[in-house]
Amino acid sequence: MATAKQLAKMVNGVNVDNLFTTIDAIKAAPSIAKFNFRIENRWEGAGQNRSAVNTFHGAGQEISRQKSFILHADEPPVLLGDDSAANPIEYLLHSLAACLTTSMVYHAAARGIEIEEVESSFEGDIDLHGFLDLDPKVRKGYQGIRATFKVKADVPDERLQEIVELGTGHSPVFDSLTKGVPVAVKAERL
């Protein structure tokens, strides 16, 4: 019984009791579902810059981490950088992979589906004719992204596809990137 109780609470490393407690809390007080995430970025010359990630608003409160997470970006030499960090468009693939993985794992946990391992690979195509203003018909951004999820779970083949669709059906980054997000940008003097 102790084992059964433990399995019911923790699935895929996720505390499912807390997940359902969160859902009940949001039903009782809808405003606690509103989250606001932030970063601060500083240019460090050429293709290098650095973001500090710390506070956010969520669950009805301002939340601070004990220390900021620092994310560095650069470009490889062929894109005129020093190759000291991943570049922005690689960070976008990481953001997408991470969000699809977490969304899949959390929603599988809520349904009691145990997942043993997940690996994924992502690739995206960009044609620099866009960025360099060499052809107005070529977009600046990714023309398309392809991903493969490899999942180890004791489920029949048809459930495997359903598990991956728990990710694509719920991921905030997948939704943002595939459907687009309005981004307002203001300029000020420093």
Add this chain to the structure above:
Amino acid sequence: MATAKQLAKMVNGVNVDNLFTTIDAIKAAPSIAKFNFRIENRWEGAGQNRSAVNTFHGAGQEISRQKSFILHADEPPVLLGDDSAANPIEYLLHSLAACLTTSMVYHAAARGIEIEEVESSFEGDIDLHGFLDLDPKVRKGYQGIRATFKVKADVPDERLQEIVELGTGHSPVFDSLTKGVPVAVKAERL
């Protein structure tokens, strides 16, 4: 004269001669403008996962870094994680900030506009009613993102706005995120 020559070559830390050499090379052989970026991600339990960033295709060749960049993702406790790293949706803001900054700085360099400092702040709103399937009218992703760029440059006020628009007008991540990108996801058994 030596100083003038040096200024002409390096603007904002960007080797402008190399930038124009790249543009000429693409005009001569358009296929070298096609870039393909990739990452590999692995789930590490609950809200934790890790991407390895290394090879890409660009400038007509396969390019490997000396070692992979490792990007870790997690969630804060209020989102059932251990808070060991930034979360996926914070990585998305970093990707956007980094790409807008680099795009602005490179395109300013190409126009001979010297920029002294750049700082930016980004914030985005998410309502978990979407992610948690509590309200089908609420999207899973960001409802909107707001950014402020603070730029130090010896230019009149009206040029400041133009400088920031060099970023929004050219950034691959801004273009991808505001207009949307098709993402194809395959499921396989591990």
